[in-house]
Amino acid sequence: MNRIRDKDIPRLAMLTKVNQDDFAKLVSMGLIDHAPAMRLLVKYSFQKLKNKKYYKIKQIVKAVADEYGVTEHFVHDSVYTRKKRLHYCTQCMRLISARDNIRNNGLCDDCVSKNIIVD
Numbered sequence: 001m002n003r004i005r006d007k008d009i010p011r012l013a014m015l016t017k018v019n020q021d022d023f024a025k026l027v028s029m030g031l032i033d034h035a036p037a038m039r040l041l042v043k044y045s046f047q048k049l050k051n052k053k054y055y056k057i058k059q060i061v062k063a064v065a066d067e068y069g070v071t072e073h074f075v076h077d078s079v080y081t082r083k084k085r086l087h088y089c090t091q092c093m094r095l096i097s098a099r100d101n102i103r104n105n106g107l108c109d110d111c112v113s114k115n116i117i118v119d
């Protein structure tokens, strides 16, 4: 995964509506998660190029991947995968996986364990 470059900061500040200096400071303090930031940049650049209606999707994906130093898969994923829904344990509100949400009927493993009667 490529990291945020200095030249990405003005655009990220614009996209997140955060003051540029503040954003740069957060990046230097390591308080910004690089993966979702790259996703945001990739999405923005992809959409901008797509709106020109001039290039093929495949060409845009490759160009954007090369620009940001990410894989074509990452570009595709950023653009086309919808954000995953988050699930929380209905008892303790801890974040749980979609699989646990179904299998445990909305509970985390700890809460299921607490409810097991051992005799």
Ligand SMILES: [Zn+2]
Pocket (backbone or CB within 6 Å): 089, 090, 091, 092, 093, 094, 107, 108, 109, 110, 111, 112
């Ligand atoms: Zn729980």
